[in-house]
Amino acid sequence: MLRTIVKAYKERTQQAGVSGFDSIPIFVDLMNESLIYPPFTTITSGVNEPECTVEGRKFLLFCANNYLSLTENRRVKKAAIAAIEKYGVGPGGSRVIAGNVDIIEELERRIARLTGTEDCLTLPTGYMANVSVIKAVLDPFFFGMPVKKDSGAVFLDEFNHGSVQDGCEVTTAEKITYAHDDLDDLERKLKECHRPNKLIVTEGVFSLEGEILDLPAYVRVARKHGAKIMIDDAHGVGVIGERGGGIVDYHDCAQDVDILMGCMYKAFGGTGGYLCGTKPVVDYLRVAVRSSILSSAIPTMMAGAMIEAVDIIENGQELRRTLFEKAAYLRNGLVERGFTVLGRDLIPSVPLFMGDEYLGVRFTEELHKRGILCSLVRWPAAPQGKARFRIIVMARHSYEQLDRFLDACSEIGVELGMLEASEKNRV
Numbered sequence: 001m002l003r004t005i006v007k008a009y010k011e012r013t014q015q016a017g018v019s020g021f022d023s024i025p026i027f028v029d030l031m032n033e034s035l036i037y038p039p040f041t042t043i044t045s046g047v048n049e050p051e052c053t054v055e056g057r058k059f060l061l062f063c064a065n066n067y068l069s070l071t072e073n074r075r076v077k078k079a080a081i082a083a084i085e086k087y088g089v090g091p092g093g094s095r096v097i098a099g100n101v102d103i104i105e106e107l108e109r110r111i112a113r114l115t116g117t118e119d120c121l122t123l124p125t126g127y128m129a130n131v132s133v134i135k136a137v138l139d140p141f142f143f144g145m146p147v148k149k150d151s152g153a154v155f156l157d158e159f160n161h162g163s164v165q166d167g168c169e170v171t172t173a174e175k176i177t178y179a180h181d182d183l184d185d186l187e188r189k190l191k192e193c194h195r196p197n198k199l200i201v202t203e204g205v206f207s208l209e210g211e212i213l214d215l216p217a218y219v220r221v222a223r224k225h226g227a228k229i230m231i232d233d234a235h236g237v238g239v240i241g242e243r244g245g246g247i248v249d250y251h252d253c254a255q256d257v258d259i260l261m262g263c264m265y266k267a268f269g270g271t272g273g274y275l276c277g278t279k280p281v282v283d284y285l286r287v288a289v290r291s292s293i294l295s296s297a298i299p300t301m302m303a304g305a306m307i308e309a310v311d312i313i314e315n316g317q318e319l320r321r322t323l324f325e326k327a328a329y330l331r332n333g334l335v336e337r338g339f340t341v342l343g344r345d346l347i348p349s350v351p352l353f354m355g356d357e358y359l360g361v362r363f364t365e366e367l368h369k370r371g372i373l374c375s376l377v378r379w380p381a382a383p384q385g386k387a388r389f390r391i392i393v394m395a396r397h398s399y400e401q402l403d404r405f406l407d408a409c410s411e412i413g414v415e416l417g418m419l420e421a422s423e424k425n426r427v
């Protein structure tokens with residue numbers, strides 16, 4: 001697909017005699033023609049709820065990362081309103097200027113407690129955390145302390161989120177990619193690399209692969225090769241672990257991770273990112289993470305809401321049990337009907353495999369006709385020929401809604417020739 005697009009782009013830009021900025025309209029046309037340009041669905045009500053409204057029509061929503069349904073939680077909303085009443089709507093600056101507000105510090109204490117780490121630094125988004133932290137650690141903000149520029153190497157799982165990839169672009173560290181979840185490949189690459197400062201970055205939960213990381217195995221490899229380890233736990237926090245502390249809670253190894261990153265727009269139901277670690281490391285990040293010192297702090301109203309969300313998560317065993325039961329129901333339902341669901345682990349993000357991109361697009365259209373929104377992840381966000389839906393189950397989905405989704409998938413699967421018509425796949 002990439003080759004076809006590049007060829008068409010060359011031909012058309014040559015014909016039109018344009019290049020660079022002036023070729024943007026041609027590029028956008030090509031994206032539309034090859035169905036890469038994403039649909040920007042405008043939701044007018046029921047945002048992040050199991051049922052939402054799009055252009056006056058009701059849709060079942062299976063693509064909001066609101067795992068625990070905290071976005072619309074009454075306590076969380078009330079806490080946001082109370083924070084607005086007390087602090088107004090913004091933090092007033094970056095943390096080093098006027099944005100170091102008590103409610104933000106309180107949120108950081110609560111996240112550190114939730115994750116079992118010593119300290120925490122929050123940012124307005126997870127992207128901002130990932131895009132700055134690698135530089136902060138591997139290119140220190142003043143030369144020679146504690147590591148020299150151009151002395152580091154960052155080892156990335158090939159399926160790491162784009163924000164981590166972007167974070168690598170701004171450092172002088174060498175970027176070394178290892179095959180997805182392949183510890184042998186990682187070890188081989190660690191051995192071959194003679195740079196003194198090595199950082200492994202991977203994810204606690206790979207939502208598109210249906211996998212929970214075997215973190216203790218990664219910690220062992222990191223220690224063996226003198227590397228540090230950073231985990232992006234965007235999809236794990238709030239969802240896995242006895243107290244919802246994510247991957248480090250799940251494996252009971254918070255002290256073994258050097259930097260723990262997470263975001264608040266998934267299980268927390270709000271927005272924001274964070275970086276946790278030991279007190280000295282977080283004290284360092286407070287002044288070295290450029291997206292913290294050069295950008296405004298997380299809004300105080302969001303900090304208020306997220307403190308309440310953390311409280312619900314810490315006491316959310318029942319909520320998580322319900323969520324996992326529903327995720328299992330959906331996953332098993334798809335498998336029983338004959339679909340391929342990726343992944344070795346049960347998580348509330350269920351990757352329904354399509355393979356061919358165009359099959360995925362047709363499936364999406366059919367879901368849409370039946371009033372269902374679900375996001376198809378396809379090239380370039382997934383490897384070519386490995387398109388899949390990321391079906392997000394939320395705590396507030398009802399079994400009746402899950403059944404409607406499963407029945408729609410059966411019907412479409414038969415229509416598109418993916419499944420045989422059978423008793424299970426009623427049409």
Ligand SMILES: Cc1ncc(COP(=O)(O)O)c(C=O)c1O
Pocket residue numbers: 125126127128130161163203232234235263264265271272273
């Ligand atoms: C694994 C992962 N890391 C980081 C991010 C970025 O987080 P945020 O949306 O808070 O910027 C996301 C969001 O999609 C993510 O899935």
